[in-house]
Amino acid sequence: QVQLVESGGGSVQSGGSLRLSCAASGYTYSRNCMGWFRQAPGKEREGAAAIDSVGATSYADSVKGRFTISQDNAKNTLYLQMNSLKPEDTAMYYCAADFRFPCTIRNMYPIDWGQGTQVTVSS
Secondary structure (H helix, E strand, O other): OEEEEEEOOEEEEOOOOEEEEEEEEEOHHHOOEEEEEEEOOOOOOEEEEEEEOOOOEEEOOOOOOOEEEEEEOOOOEEEEEEOOOOHHHOEEEEEEEEOOOOOOOOOOOOOEEOOOEEEEEEO
16 A cells, blocks of 8 residues: 655645645555546546656646656655646645556556645636
């Protein structure tokens, strides 16, 4: 099992930036795929970005060019840099882990989830 703890959420105005962090612990070596998902009120949870063990990334069309996923393997920490934020980015953001191949945000079916961190973007 892998434990995931997110941090870095908050409130920001449209056009602003935030960086989310996710600290992983436990059997992290068994997970080759890490990602960020988000869920807005009244909507289904959707994938935003994923990264595999060698650093290959994929993004949802809605965040491509604005969000950047990265990881620090030495620190077992996942990041999501979010720039040019829009009100429609308002959601609870979840860190997630998976072991499936290939590791893409479309293919990800996480088996580990964090508790989430709230991001609110005001216009």
